[in-house]
Amino acid sequence: MNTQWRKFISVTFPLVFIVVALLAEAISFFLKDIPLRRHDLDRLVVVLEEGKAINAPTVLLGDSITQDVLKNYRVAPIGEVANLTTNKASGVVGSMFLLGRYLEKNIPPKRVVFASTPEFFGYDPEGKAAEIYLTSVFNKTEEQRWLLKYMSNVFDDQKIEPAILNIEGKIGYKILALLTSTPDSLIEGSEVSNQMPVLESSSIHPSVQRGINSRSNNPLILSKIVEHALTTICKTLPETDLYFVLAPMPETTYLKRKEKSEIKKIKNKLLKQLKNSCLKVGFIDINEHRVFPDIAMRDSDHLKRPGWTAEYARLLKQIIKEIESDYSQALQ
């Protein structure tokens, strides 16, 4: 090895190697307060943090089947429903944290409506999904405390990660966030018509049918972590009613679940679990009022657009209206 290379290997390279790491750490430090905007959930959090107060009487939570519909349709007059729906990846725990963020700027709602698939209540975020959709999004002290208490498997507060070993997360996404505009309002679609839409009736793709069959065979469970999250919501909002609206399920799945009394069991479990901690708990199964044939699905979990999604939006609008009037009556 000649002198130049000897100097390079023993001095220049190791020194630069350390300097690069320190530089990354410094950049990460300056960017640490920039909120991430990797996905819809990040953007929703930004809106709740930086947008105006909404103070809606109803907060709507739920997973992607409802989120998908609410991107296109509004199910109540403007300002009446705060749309905090997200996708399944952050779980009910993510919805709980979203509600917590909402309450930091808004008065407590009169009612919280969970409009989701029943599978949402059996899902606990794990691995990469938990990191991307939960622990890296909800990092306030009280949120971390909750995670440590109930989900220590996905959250490690002792983990020290130098910025240089997570350039994508600690620098890359932050710079991307700086380059994109700040969202300032919740997603609001156009108001859904009260008329029945034209529904798609084309045949079903074999892969979608396989997905539906596989969904039907997965047992429905209520996760312990979800129980804790729901109880936390009720304790945080002692004056608020909680409603569960079971979102559309493909007919095959729904009938199988009915046959095995899975819907009834999960309903009873939810009601029993929350009886003592919530003011009022309601349970509405949309599938009892409307059959969603398998051909209504564009995949095992989502409805075809625009007809079937509009139909779900129309039904959801009716349900929210009924819940509101019921609530008004209760007040009288």
Added chain:
Amino acid sequence: MLFNDPIFLFIFLPIVVILFHWIRRDVGGGASMVLIVAASIFFYGWWNPPYLLLLLGSVLFNYAVTHQLLKSPSRLLLIVGVLANIAVLGYFKYRNFFMENIGLLLGEGWQFEEIFIPLAISFFTFQQVALLVDAHDGQIKRVKFLDFATFVILFPQLIAGPIVLYREMDKQFQSLRNGSGAGLSLFGLGVVTFILGLFKKVALADGIAPFADSVFAVADQLTMLEAWGGVIAYTLQLYFDFSGYSDMAVGLGMMFGLLLPINFNLPYRATSMIDFWKRWHITMTRFFMMYLYSPIALSVMRKSILNDWSKQKQFLLGIVVPIIITFLVSGLWHGAAWTFVAFGAVNALGLVVNHLWKEWQLPRPHIFFGWLLTMLTIMVSFVYFRADSIANANLIILTMMDPASFIFPNWLSYYADYLGMPWHTLSVFSSGTYTVRMVGWIVVLALLSLLLKNRPLHLHEIRPTVGLAISLSVMLWITLGWLDEPSTFIYFQF
């Protein structure tokens, strides 16, 4: 042990490098070779100790045969030696494949228990077969056992090549033993080459791999654009995975003062199939050209001269047939499955067309057209290389060519409706974010595959500057950040 395994990077490699150069300087070159052989045995045994016996047995057997061939070259002994090697390879790698296919031909559904294929068996078998042939042909004058063992077992190239010829290593071994070798003079360049290879594998190949995997996992649910995306992603993954591995092997060799041959030379810049195979897996192509293609082609040539064959017959038997045989065998060398045979067949077909084009003196196509045609051919061959079955590979290729399967993803439904095109929730392009990421990876890696020179070929251009230190540091840090789940190299299965 994988080259991208933290145990290898932070424990095994530093210890072996330090001990090697310390022993080389203070004890002697021979002793340092003993150390590297011992370290290589440990490296191989880490994976599955019982198969060490097979490797060591193979070394002892082939050394004995080589020794005998050097004393008195005998065609019979050469045939016995080569057949013994092929038999061992055949037993472990091809027995089930052949028996199951014979069963199918006889209408019997024979199923055999899966045989665990010893790591690197194809590589160490081929290197030793080449050595036996060279010893018989007088290309090698003498072989010392330590040199022989180092040649076969040397851990930088043991698992997945480059496929080294003894004649390009023996002088380096001699110099090492005599104390007149490269010593530490190549060490710095070795570190640079190794880090570049590690980055190619861990950051680039493993980065794009999930996108390719997601497409090949749902071969029956793809649309035209998804199929294209997956095939291009895999084409790039394979290149960065294997060229990354090869760079690491060459870099490791240099850290020990040894120059191993390069395996890649910007293959995706090739403008013809002949050009491509001069740039892709160069040492394997060289092996097949020297020990399979050339002997067949030369013997045909001799016959053609003696029998005054027509030009067409000469071309057919002297070029087309050897190409087909060579590439079918090379396909099968990669794995015991019809998909690999199909991979060889597509490449053979491409090469035959290329030779025919030259033979008929057709006008030379525009360089871009030549490049495009070459890339399309190799991408089709890589579909067979990657797919689980011929049926799935055919399905993917048909989808790539089927305009009816051009369907917009649901998140572009607005534009699809505007254009009057069909749209659907797609299996792979299920969200805009995922699709944009995949396209981003493809664009960046495609540019790098065309622009990033293969460093071992351009050693003289590398200077130990601060700029180099910055690039290396960034690459190494990114790599270390992604090292938590080391994934195996594609070519380790061969």
